[in-house]
Amino acid sequence: MRTVLGVTGIRSEYDIMSSVFHAIKEHPELSLQLAVTGAHLSDAYGRTVDDIRNDGFEIVDEIESLINGDQAAARVKGLGIQLQGLVQTVSRVRPDWLLVLGDREESIATALVGAYMNIPVAHVAGGDRVVGNVDDQVRHAVTKLAHLHFTTNRESSERILRLGEQEFRVFNVGNPGLDRLLQVPDLDIGTIGDRLGFSVPVDKPIVMVIQHVISTEIDDAYRQMRVTLEAVAELGLPTILSYPNSDAGGQQMIRAIREFEHLPEIHAFKNIPRLEFVNLMRRSSCLLGNSSAGILEAPLLKLPVINVGNRQKGRLHAENVQFVSHDKSQIKRAVTKACFDLDYRAYVGNCANPYGNGRSSSLIADTLAHTPIDEKLLIKDITY
């Protein structure tokens, strides 16, 4: 029986990992514990640790780490705090595996703790290439520290191999976020509206907006959000907006949102629960912004995406994405096409998803159960 210690720091990442966590919890040879940190513990971001607890997972420590500032300094300071807390947790729990997704502070914190404490680290979603963000550098650094790599697509696996990782460490399992997507129950439109406290329009195309900060463009965050909001305001279509992550600059974006959220067509939410979120995606006509959901999940739902700005640019994607600049008329044109151009919508309806088919979680769990934990795993060589 192996113990897996998962580390989770924010709702968006937890949404992808929760099906993996479930698969581990239910696996006969594995037991799961979670260390919860970062934005999960912040009221300002919905205190989503309670959702995790409600999902039935065992939380072995809450590690508060989110510094209330809107500067890059706060982010890296939070990483230092997280490291201090996580080493205490790992010293007590002594897990067989550490497991973490992505490229955020908790990813590099987990990888460092594992590397120094000689506990193997399984990393999900390494190898992705998204130029323009400190997260890219962090993601590749995590790859160099981690012992097992579960990638979400073929390109990422290849990139990791070129980074010098040994072949036996790399598994293209597809994106586990998609596993859960397909299992989300259908809600009818009335229920969605009741739960979110507004009436979901049925007669008009719905635009969903999720836009995050790019760390190298923090100073432009306010303007970027405004341009997007001006575009949707002028289109006059019903728009559902979810608040940005707690990244540096996020506060500026929220300021921009506050200036628009009084408009009758704009419905802004601090935190849309996953169930409602997926059902809204199913009923929307397009997704606008720069959320990774547009790249990863939208293809499975055949949802057209308009990706604004540099985030996600150059990333492997299906045929459902239009890339535009932070330019109001470009955005308006692309949204209009996504909502009303029937040929284009049919074309998107045929796209295939390069990020897997919804069975990633059990692949990950099985691999964690059966990979030998030995010197070969723990002492990393590089292939050149």
Add this chain to the structure above:
Amino acid sequence: MRTVLGVTGIRSEYDIMSSVFHAIKEHPELSLQLAVTGAHLSDAYGRTVDDIRNDGFEIVDEIESLINGDQAAARVKGLGIQLQGLVQTVSRVRPDWLLVLGDREESIATALVGAYMNIPVAHVAGGDRVVGNVDDQVRHAVTKLAHLHFTTNRESSERILRLGEQEFRVFNVGNPGLDRLLQVPDLDIGTIGDRLGFSVPVDKPIVMVIQHVISTEIDDAYRQMRVTLEAVAELGLPTILSYPNSDAGGQQMIRAIREFEHLPEIHAFKNIPRLEFVNLMRRSSCLLGNSSAGILEAPLLKLPVINVGNRQKGRLHAENVQFVSHDKSQIKRAVTKACFDLDYRAYVGNCANPYGNGRSSSLIADTLAHTPIDEKLLIKDITY
């Protein structure tokens, strides 16, 4: 005028970097500031921050971070503490460059602060391959975070390029530790002895011993040190030993040393100042242990080296190194050959150094002065 903030954490690394720091300080377009952390601030390791101050450098912060424990947990916790302190320093100083060497906690701390705070990081001695140590993983992770790479040899440059770093970021400048080596003034034997408080033997070959812990072999640290000490005790040659670094496990090695340091032929020192150290190397017949000095510096001094165990194994090296196991008779045989086999000594006397020719520091300083600090530098792409 650009400000360079150097980060230094331990004597062994400072010995390599000090000539770089001098070159920066004296460069007309650069100014230097130092953040001092880790073992430099610990009495148990000689409080070498005072040496730095005596060398005339401006210390902008002392960041205590060394946890007094002998566990890997202490090491990564110290990293978290260091991060918290360094972000405070960098927030105040706002340097144009961050500069750090190697693969220790301060290296990854510096690289993370630079990456998150959008300040370019120049990293010295990346790309080296020393299998068997968490430091390797950390070194490559630092490479993925840093913006400029000053390697010490051709192989390391090539490895960094294969890791996907862009060509304009990589400079093979040779090892700056060698710059200073050649400038160290000669001391006569009486002076060395006076300064260290013992009488340096002149009629017998001297063996120098420096042996560090391997992080994946911490539990074996005590035995490894004992084997080496038993070998030199049986050889009965005059032996000069320098205490190990403050790595986890170092305490165990010190325990082994304590059991031997009463022997008349064994002279153990907590901290041998650089001047005396280099002069001792010049007068020794061989260097025994696993110090990187054996790989990097010894060739320039034509000094035979016996490298014990897995540390340094597989590393680019000149013809002056014999690799042996933690095995008493292997060690004794190799030391005897190094001290008394005249053919072998002549062969070593002809070796060339793949780690440069002693002009690295001014190359680094010039590059920091003239590399454009712009988006191309700050936004890292990978070549695939």
Add this chain to the structure above:
Amino acid sequence: MRTVLGVTGIRSEYDIMSSVFHAIKEHPELSLQLAVTGAHLSDAYGRTVDDIRNDGFEIVDEIESLINGDQAAARVKGLGIQLQGLVQTVSRVRPDWLLVLGDREESIATALVGAYMNIPVAHVAGGDRVVGNVDDQVRHAVTKLAHLHFTTNRESSERILRLGEQEFRVFNVGNPGLDRLLQVPDLDIGTIGDRLGFSVPVDKPIVMVIQHVISTEIDDAYRQMRVTLEAVAELGLPTILSYPNSDAGGQQMIRAIREFEHLPEIHAFKNIPRLEFVNLMRRSSCLLGNSSAGILEAPLLKLPVINVGNRQKGRLHAENVQFVSHDKSQIKRAVTKACFDLDYRAYVGNCANPYGNGRSSSLIADTLAHTPIDEKLLIKDITY
């Protein structure tokens, strides 16, 4: 020339201390440096460090410490972070004095750093008694650690003496917040409105509301704020509200405020600058809530105060305060009396201020300049 290192963490405390900081800066025998921490560095609380910089003070370090959580755990964790940062600052600056006000995390952090590092700590506003809050315990703990006590009133001095502090350490200087109050220039009503972006009513009594969380009543924070807001909403008087401090529970209060701030008579501000704040106090008919401004400053302005709940209860106060429970009808009755009962208003108009006469700052500066810094000061004895 003595260096004083002031530590400041939040706007409300800085408002009291800034006149002291000015007096020190201008004193011929003192120089001032400030370490800025806590809420000052948070966008969510207006990033008031910029105000400090604009006031012309030298900031020697920004120490981010505010954890984004709404739990008591976040508060004490932030204290740990602050301690780590402050010790780094003090190690570099080596001030002759540390100076801090009050009973917040920065107060105890500063006192601990001074006590352990053998640097004398001057503490402003110790000895006050406000039952019902962890801050009381912290304030008295700071008193036991600090070396000099500048109290704001006679009762506090006496309490500190009874706590066993030696007499030569205690100075009743009055409240320095009042010094600045009298110097605040008058703004006409149009200017105030222009600066705050709303039209200040001239024909009706204005109610100002400032209500903070009580740490032992965090779970009741939301309800407490709602009761107050319901009362003012029903009275229908023009109401100006300032957001609560960043204490645990503050987020809950802000949630309550969000539910009322759409009402036309309610004008809520995240951060009212001092100049506008004082001018609003001068023009208001009463101050409602539990702000210490009601106890300390309002008497000098002859402003009636309605203090709600347990905060400030039992504190030395002038005749301008009515104490009520978190009870809507009590609040409404007291506000009505304060605004419309002319006898009562005349009675308040004659009150005297037990918290000093506006010359505290220069007293503090002189004392810091002339108190001998010697063993007698540094080694604390208690009088029994």
Add this chain to the structure above:
Amino acid sequence: MRTVLGVTGIRSEYDIMSSVFHAIKEHPELSLQLAVTGAHLSDAYGRTVDDIRNDGFEIVDEIESLINGDQAAARVKGLGIQLQGLVQTVSRVRPDWLLVLGDREESIATALVGAYMNIPVAHVAGGDRVVGNVDDQVRHAVTKLAHLHFTTNRESSERILRLGEQEFRVFNVGNPGLDRLLQVPDLDIGTIGDRLGFSVPVDKPIVMVIQHVISTEIDDAYRQMRVTLEAVAELGLPTILSYPNSDAGGQQMIRAIREFEHLPEIHAFKNIPRLEFVNLMRRSSCLLGNSSAGILEAPLLKLPVINVGNRQKGRLHAENVQFVSHDKSQIKRAVTKACFDLDYRAYVGNCANPYGNGRSSSLIADTLAHTPIDEKLLIKDITY
């Protein structure tokens, strides 16, 4: 069933508390958990966490916090680290009581966590007066933060009451360290020697030496230790010495010890286990230095004590203590009297112990089991 979370940081304090921990563990209405921190986790101080584990206690977290430096800065930085770790532990464990002894970093850390997180803190050994040390200030600060005070003697109870603590919070239970003292089994002299690896002299009076650093006299630590060692060296009596605590300056003392420990009569130990320690006390003729054992425990064993310097000065004590300066001849005279003056030895043989009779632990456990945990306990008022 109430959960008590004890916090322990160093052997000397654990020796006093372990009988309390046992009494709690065995109490039918209590369960005990321990958070272990500070010097307990350091190899340099014997990694005494293993002793705690061997004693059968449940350790809920190991919180590494000891910074390897010899400066006051390291001490207060360690406190910050401890706070961060302890808040994580307490957030998870959610104990009914926090329990801590004394005046070290863990004492104030525990008290702060309890005060901010609204968990009652029971503090052992408050109210003591030992002028000359930051620990005094810290001890009184802890008193102002803690909710229940278990004092070791009448004077301390009275002092705490004068500090304004409410009467229902104060219990003079005597010193729990004495409980265990009486239960320590007798070892014969041969066994003691075997276990410690030296031959205990039987024909001469034995001098035990334990001397700690005074925080306000750190710079004098080396000289103070030398004076004591010179005195015992000149007396030529068999001397058993235990290393000082990990306080700032301790490293300097250890340096002095190293210069004397080669003498045949001097037997220095890094860590003497409690069993051997007590048996050595029983067989020694006097205890020399400034250990609190001389004040607290020695009277129960009728052991003469020579207390050197300012530590312990002015403290309530029995007739067994001679106070001397750091003066060689004073020390020699007092030791001679203690060892050879039969009248004086008879006089000491009749002394009574003001620190209790060995039943403190069960008193503490019962009080923790039965004190109501309610508002009266949690909201601290002061009596004036």
